[in-house]
Amino acid sequence: MPAETSGPSPAYLALARLGRTDARLALSAADCSALEGPAAAWLARGVGEEYLIRALTAGLPDAIGSPVGFVRRRLRDKIPPGVAAVPAPEAPGTPPPRPMVECVECGAPGRVEALPDGLCRSCRTPAQDAVTEAVPAAATEAATGPPPGRGDVMAYVGTLRELLRLP
Structure with missing residues (x-):
């Protein structure tokens, strides 16, 4: 049986x-x-x-x-596709992965915050460094002080246009 x-x-x-x-x-x-x-x-x-x-x-x-x-x-x-295995969650307290990027000019690897505008320090010109450093300062001043006037904005946009022109 x-x-x-x-x-x-x-x-x-x-x-x-x-x-x-x-x-x-x-x-x-x-x-x-x-x-x-x-x-x-x-x-x-x-x-x-x-x-x-x-x-x-x-x-x-x-x-x-x-x-x-x-x-x-x-x-x-109508059989459905196989479901992929769900990755196990990371342990608590594990920092999230930080992406690495490359400089658009020379291909040097670096973290996102180290490559503003996609350029490493050696590929940036001094004028680009000044604008990059001025942006956070201007944002801080705008948050604490009176709003910028029309002339300030026009001057800033003009500076940005000059930097974007091809050599």
């Missing part, structure tokens, strides 16, 4: 519930046994029983001549 299992598999139970969800997909016990393998392949890809039932019952035609054939076809044609 063969050893009895602990009960029907989750795939078998999901297939058996199809007929209760929508009467057009009522399957017999033999049909559920025949389709158990393809349904188990869905569950092995990380989907739950509820998802499987919703996927098989979504958008049903008005009349279904062969529920077992219809479900077999949907199990084969």
Whole structure:
């Protein structure tokens, strides 16, 4: 006598519930046994029983001549892609990774904050350094003092335009 299992598999139970969800997909016990393998392949890809039932019952035609054939076809044609393993979260207190970038002129590697405007210190001109250093100072002054006048803004924009001109 063969050893009895602990009960029907989750795939078998999901297939058996199809007929209760929508009467057009009522399957017999033999049909559920025949389709158990393809349904188990869905569950092995990380989907739950509820998802499987919703996927098989979504958008049903008005009349279904062969529920077992219809479900077999949907199990084969609509199988979802395998779910990639979710990376384990990092330990608490671990600093986030800091990206490295390269200078656009010479390709020297460095941290983002070390390469303002994408240029390393040796590739920047003294005028670019002055503007780069003046921007945080101007932002600090604007936050603490009165707003800049129209002339100040126009002068600053003019300086920026001069720096952007090609040599």
